[in-house]
Amino acid sequence: MSEPVTIVETPIKLDFSYTPGVASSRFLRSLEKGKIVGQRCPKCKKVYMPPRGACSMCGVATDEELILSGKGTVCTFCVTRIPTPGLDAPYVSAWIRLDGADITSMFLIQECDPEEVRLGMRVEAVWVDEADREPNLGNIKYFRPTGEPDADYDTYKDYV
Amino acid sequence: MSGQAALRRDVAIVSWASFETPSEPARNEVEMLLPVVQEALGKVGLTQQDIGFTVSGSSDYLQGFPFAFVGALDAVGAWPPIRESHVEMDGAFALYEAVNVLQEEGIDTALVYAFARPSRGEVDRTLALQLDPYYVAPLWPDARGLAALQAQAMKDSGRFGDVPDLPPTYVADGCVAVVLAVGDRARELTKTPAWIRGIDHRIEPPSLGVRDLTTSPSTIAAGDAAGAAGADAAWLHVPYPHQELVLREALGLSGATVDSAAGPVMVGGLERLAAAAAGIAAGKARRAVAHATSGPCLQQNLVAVLEGVAQ
Numbered sequence: 125m126s127e128p129v130t131i132v133e134t135p136i137k138l139d140f141s142y143t144p145g146v147a148s149s150r151f152l153r154s155l156e157k158g159k160i161v162g163q164r165c166p167k168c169k170k171v172y173m174p175p176r177g178a179c180s181m182c183g184v185a186t187d188e189e190l191i192l193s194g195k196g197t198v199c200t201f202c203v204t205r206i207p208t209p210g211l212d213a214p215y216v217s218a219w220i221r222l223d224g225a226d227i228t229s230m231f232l233i234q235e236c237d238p239e240e241v242r243l244g245m246r247v248e249a250v251w252v253d254e255a256d257r258e259p260n261l262g263n264i265k266y267f268r269p270t271g272e273p274d275a276d277y278d279t280y281k282d283y284v
Numbered sequence: 285m286s287g288q289a290a291l292r293r294d295v296a297i298v299s300w301a302s303f304e305t306p307s308e309p310a311r312n313e314v315e316m317l318l319p320v321v322q323e324a325l326g327k328v329g330l331t332q333q334d335i336g337f338t339v340s341g342s343s344d345y346l347q348g349f350p351f352a353f354v355g356a357l358d359a360v361g362a363w364p365p366i367r368e369s370h371v372e373m374d375g376a377f378a379l380y381e382a383v384n385v386l387q388e389e390g391i392d393t394a395l396v397y398a399f400a401r402p403s404r405g406e407v408d409r410t411l412a413l414q415l416d417p418y419y420v421a422p423l424w425p426d427a428r429g430l431a432a433l434q435a436q437a438m439k440d441s442g443r444f445g446d447v448p449d450l451p452p453t454y455v456a457d458g459c460v461a462v463v464l465a466v467g468d469r470a471r472e473l474t475k476t477p478a479w480i481r482g483i484d485h486r487i488e489p490p491s492l493g494v495r496d497l498t499t500s501p502s503t504i505a506a507g508d509a510a511g512a513a514g515a516d517a518a519w520l521h522v523p524y525p526h527q528e529l530v531l532r533e534a535l536g537l538s539g540a541t542v543d544s545a546a547g548p549v550m551v552g553g554l555e556r557l558a559a560a561a562a563g564i565a566a567g568k569a570r571r572a573v574a575h576a577t578s579g580p581c582l583q584q585n586l587v588a589v590l591e592g593v594a595q
Binding site for chain 1: 309311312314318322357359361405406410421422
């Protein structure tokens with residue numbers, strides 16, 4: 125009697141031409157110029173970064189664009205002590221609320237001792253050289269401390 | 285209704301909106317869908333907060349990333365949290381779920397939507413992934429090739445006279461949104477509700493080899509259960525032209541006006557329900573059949589019967 129078949133391999137591959145959408149395209153193009161674009165909901169006034177063209181809470185189009193400063197506040201963070209390809213351990217990932225934005229985004233924090241990172245720490249974006257920029261969020265290499273006094277807890281308590 | 289238990293509560297299509305283009309170049313799914321949802325709700329003066337149940341039909345395989353249907357909820361606004369569901373099928377089958385949910389007391393309105401941008405991928409190949417994953421899908425039979433098997437079987441049967449040539453698979457991007465309401469709520473919202481007098485859907489075996497592709501027993505069964513006999517107009521979902529011949533035979537449409545369309549994959553079936561409702565509202569039909577299909581070679585079929593008068 126022959127061996128039972130226990131595994132079949134059926135490789136699957138599909139090609140797509142990805143279009144990020146109108147709002148995301150403008151966001152990605154602005155990143156090439158070293159600018160972070162957000163969009164404000166006309167109804168609840170929340171500012172989305174990255175913008176997606178719609179407010180997911182109100183279900184309305186977000187047409188108003190604004191440029192964010194590239195500074196922000198650490199709302200929560202994690203120190204990883206296992207290396208990952210391209211990153212030596214320990215490294216810090218943080219949810220950062222950019223000034224003027226109403227949602228947080230995840231970035232690395234560098235140029236400081238991981239032990240110094242704390243909730244409320246003020247940080248700023250460090251960009252890749254202008255000549256090397258592409259239309260993606262990789263243009264922001266990481267965030268680093270600004271040296272400003274820590275933000276007041278009330279300004280980020282809803283994002284912890 | 286014959287064949288299935290009558291709906292306890294009368295349900296009507298009260299509003300709809302749709303959009304279709306050969307290829308949507310810039311907007312993503314959410315950006316394409318949002319104005320269509322707003323239009324459908326706006327026509328009857330509703331907002332998402334007035335909707336009791338929301339359900340969508342789409343396929344993440346067309347968009348190319350998992351849980352893409354969750355991202356589409358940005359287009360409706362899911363806050364405060366909404367009661368919501370999704371089918372990985374044509375939106376017509378999402379409407380079937382909505383009709384059933386509307387049988388519950390306390391839920392009087394529903395929003396059903398469907399969306400797809402197949403122009404961004406290889407829809408003929410993508411649809412192969414809905415086939416049996418062990419014996420058929422690994423061979424990558426493209427959707428048009430399977431439709432060709434059906435057309436050839438029809439020619440070989442000699443029952444159909446001239447069987448139309450097989451065009452390329454219809455590819456278009458688009459979306460459709462439909463608003464449903466029950467009883468008096470429907471009468472409040474519009475002067476011309478299209479009442480769903482019967483609705484049913486049936487499926488045939490996944491193995492193409494055990495099916496007679498020249499007939500559609502699932503359409504016959506769904507049509508019987510929905511009460512399709514005696515309709516004076518039909519809006520058929522016909523991905524490939526030869527399939528109209530099978531559907532006409534299965535539904536016994538002799539004498540009825542027939543409007544056939546393919547529509548964007550995942551969207552075309554729900555669009556047929558919206559088009560039939562528009563026909564009822566405009567007085568073009570008294571008793572209309574709306575049909576939707578999904579799967580290879582008419583594997584799954586939904587039939588609804590709409591009238592301008594409630595039961």
